Amino acid sequence: MNRRQFFATAAATGPAASSATSSGSRDFSTVRADFPRARTAAYLDNASCHPLSVHTAAALHRYIDWASKEVGEPWWPDWAQARTEAKTLFAKLINAKPSEIAFARSTIEAESNLLNGMAIQASGGNVVTNDLHYSAAIYNYRMRQKDGLEVRIVKHRDWQIDIRDMERAVDRNTRLIAIALVSNVNGYLHDVSKLSELAHANGAYLYADIIQCAGAIPIDVRAMGIDLAACSTYKWLMGVKGFGFLYVREDLQGSVVRPVQHSGGVRFNYAPWVEQPDTGLDEIAFSPVTGPSCYEVSYPSYEGAICALESLKYIHRLGVENIRAHVRALTTRLQKEMPAAGYPSITPPDNESPIVAFAAKDPQRAMEKLRKAGVHAAMRFRNKMRISPSVFNNQEDVDRLLEALA
Template sequence: MTLSRRQALGAAVALPLAAQAARAATPASAPSLPDKASFAATPLAYFDSASTHPISLGARAAMDAYVAARTLDPFAMARPPVDRAKLIAKFAALVGAAPDEVTWVQSTTMGEQAVLRALGFPANRGRVVTDTLHFYAAFPMYQEMAKQGVDVAWVQARDGRIAIEDMARAITPGTTLVSLSLVSTYNGFQHDLKTVCDIAHAAGALVYADIIHAAGAVPVDLHASGVDFAACATYKWLMGDFGLGFLYARRGVLDALPRSEYGYYGFAAPGAPPGIGLSPPQTHVFPMDPPGDAPTSYSVRPGTLGHFGTGTYAQGITAALDHAMDYIASLGVAAIQRHAQALIGELREGLRAKGYVLITPPGTTAPLLTALLPDAKTRLAAPLAKAGVRLSLHDHHLRISPSVFNDGRDVERLLNTLPRA
């Protein structure tokens, strides 16, 4: 066979990318931490993974190979596509769930809203208990629901924590849903999720947990916690990208809920096997279709996919995520957590020495450290940019979030850049 110039160039690009992705996805041994080699070299000391985690070199190679295949390059097309069912199973194993309890969503917020719709909010005007360390962008959603008659109870933080006794007082009989972030995006506070679920279930309520700052960062066991629903996107500690996430619904919970989502992935041909493989409903309206009394014959897929599966999702991200899930598994979440906590220990000591007020509670084991500083963004944006240090700056606080590639030199550079509070 004679290759055209275009095909030859495509082969020169696609084959190395595919080979790099394959090597990265199946490392001979787990990398040691800190692991800078698996990520692109950068002049930045990057401490903002709680906002957006960098994509690894292996994940980039996997995405590049996917894009090459989408150009119909014959060499890249020979690479097997991501097995989406296996990818769902990898995530389920990471968070202590069963694969049939998990499906795709676009984002954490989309998952939370799907749960609210399934429970009939806001039309049912039930009671929701949430707290002020939940994701702050969800606050307007619950405020708007309150305007429509939903009884929304806000549990206030005290000393950077949500006290379990305050949650217990708020979760009264008649509460429909308790909605919280397992790990707070604001300061890293982590709920005792099992205790919250025990209290909620005793009152007849269900529990939703935003786990975007937990999955991949701290050990998570959804089954052991008893939580009913959970969701997360993949662009933070799962090291994926924007536009793809996961929704979990505990087996059995959906049986009592009316269907609220109707989409391409939730339905299949009669008798189709379970799972996320395509098997569209049998049509009865087109030429040579078998006859039928309705436009289609179909079955509802079981589990969370059948209840919440809707339309297409960001398949290019699955390539990066498949690599990232294997990378996280090779390191182990406990090792990732230990590494981050060692760095946070140094940061705590250094920030206190400079007079910063820390609002991340002592004993927090998530990879976030938040400090109060009046006019933080105005005071720190320029010196941090000049020093090549990236973290999350807000009007009156700063948040530092180390990950697997950060080391002691990064910590020293950050502390040397920060002025006294």
């Protein structure tokens, strides 16, 4: 298969090939057939790692075929096109401009790079976060605290963040409020507009880790007032690890957030590199990368971009509102029936995220029961059972989980 055939096939086998994914459809019954994982288990742990759809797996197989049998020059234009398209579809997903999106290798790395680029410590500013942010992000802040950065970590109250606690923590020296928009602990969805108002009223910026919600619930960075965001693709974007996206509001690029990894090239402007040196240029002239790519170094993963493109097409085709509605029916039932089965919820009622979590009295025994029944959920933080259904799950998966625990 040559490159042109590859791209033609990739375009033809997207979500359009699935009859269940016609735009605006709320019938998810045939979506299940797109995810082989649904046949091997009641897989309800998408917040850990989402399985690939057959469409994304096929795109990856085509890439592997190409990489093993055909790799070589010229290749740049075709792959560049796939990468650009993935950025555009991600921008559309969060209502950003493509010129505000960079590739990232990991959510945590992206957040760390943003912090470095904002030079908060040097300016004497502080960062406000909370204990429902991802633990590796908190670790990152704690390490910086040791280095002298002032970090304020607000504690949750009954598994929710009280905006008044955040208000008490923020002051005129706050440069950044950093949150996980949806918490990996219990799916708590922050009141992001209030946090954005709070940040902006104090001259600070709002960073949202969106890995536990991009692709699962609608995100509108403009309406929500999010200035900076990042996510990988291996959860609700149905892609692979080691690849993701970074959003930096256009007017903050290069000014408020400086690139900390130098990306670009140099031109040797002297013989024997050039016959006629350009007298208007330095001997070694810089060609910096401009736009959001200034936050990228070297080649972003092609495998990641191929999968992201295929999955983003699929998600757009299904419609994020439809995805949310489908998953909501499952989480609402879990919120009702798990407490009745002896597993009190630690997720607030009416929470709009795809994650629900429950306290287990005997976590080991509960996991044994699930394993025996071929049900996958996560047990985190000693005894918190996290259940995270997605597009391919149905009420029978929930039946299986509830029956196993009964």
